[in-house]
Structure formats: structure tokens, C-alpha cells
Amino acid sequence: MTQVTARNFFSRPLRALSTAVLALAAGAVIAHGDVTPQAVDTSSLKQVGKEWLTKNPYLGNKEAIRIGDSAFNQNCARCHGLGAVSGGIAPDLRYLPAGQEGDEIFLQRIRHGATRDGRVYMPPFEGILSQEAMWTIRAWLETVRED
Ligand code: HEC
Incomplete structure (x- = not known):
């Protein structure tokens, strides 16, 4: 029969606990910096071409706004806040x-x-999101803008 010593009585739950803490810590790191940018499918939109535009080609475009909403949540919200309502880490893009x-x-x-x-x-x-994807985000931001 295995003798239950103070040592092996505590070690199992402790090991489980430290594993949980490590997993949490790893999750926190991922949540803050190293999030893989999400591909944004803009194939349903008129493509922009290679030249950088100075003006949003998708202003008021419903399909672009829909895509931009999701693209923002996946790529920008972790710093700029859900719905672009900043929690203070980064500027509030509604303004x-x-x-x-x-x-x-x-x-x-x-x-x-x-x-x-x-x-x-x-x-x-640049090089991660296409110009089209960038402008969809801008089109969505215009819909939540505040003065
Ligand atoms: C890792 C955090 C982080 C991510 C992710 C991020 N930003 Fe930012 N962004 C910042 C910070 C911090 C600033 C302020 C920079 C400064 O003060 O120089 C900023 C500034 C900006 C500004 C300028 C705001 C102003 O008032 O001048 C724009 C526009 C912007 N971000 C758009 C975006 C968009 C769009 C995305 C997603 C594609 C994004 N950011 C992703 C942290 C982030």
C-alpha cells in the first residue's frame, strides 16, 4: 500500500494547478501580442489595384462595411477595443x-x-492586409464615427 505522505498528497493538485497557471499565462501572452493576423476575404468587392489610393473607394458600401466590421474585430480590436470603443490602450478610432x-x-x-x-x-x-481589406475597415469605422 502506498503511504500517503504530506509530499505526495500535495504534489498532484499542485502540479495540476501550476499547469493551469502556465496555460493561463501563455494565453495572456497570445491575447496581447502575437495574434496571427486574420486573412480578410474581399473577393466580393471591386478590387482596387496596386496604386495606393488617397481616398476610401468603399465609403458607404454595405458589403465593404460588413467585411470591415469583422476585419476590425479580428485585427484591431485587441488594442483599439470592441466596436472601436477604446479601453485606453490605444487611440479611440471613432474620433x-x-x-x-x-x-x-x-x-x-x-x-x-x-x-x-x-x-x-x-x-x-502593409503586406499583411490587402489594400482592399484596409479600406473595408475604414468604411466600417466611418459608420461608428463620433464628432
Ligand atoms: C498592438 C496594438 C495595436 C493593434 C493590433 C492595432 N493598433 Fe492602431 N494603434 C495602436 C497604438 C498604441 C496607437 C497610437 C500610436 C502612437 O501614439 O504613436 C495606434 C494608432 C492608430 C491610428 C492613428 C490614430 C490617431 O488618432 O492618430 C490608427 C488609424 C490605427 N491605429 C488603426 C489601426 C487599425 C485599423 C488596426 C487594425 C488593422 C490597428 N490600428 C491595430 C495600437 C494598435
């Missing part, structure tokens, strides 16, 4: 200016991200 002025700020930032003193505040999305 980007309307129209082309906002389009330019938007495109610069989504393409190049934001790095200061070698720290990445926002990763660049």
Missing part, C-alpha cells in the same frame, strides 16, 4: 476625422504602424 482627411491618417497608420524608441506600439499591416 478619426471624416472623409479624406481621416482616410489619409488611417492609411498612413495602418500601413506603417507606430514605433517609437524601438518599441512597437502598433504593428505595420
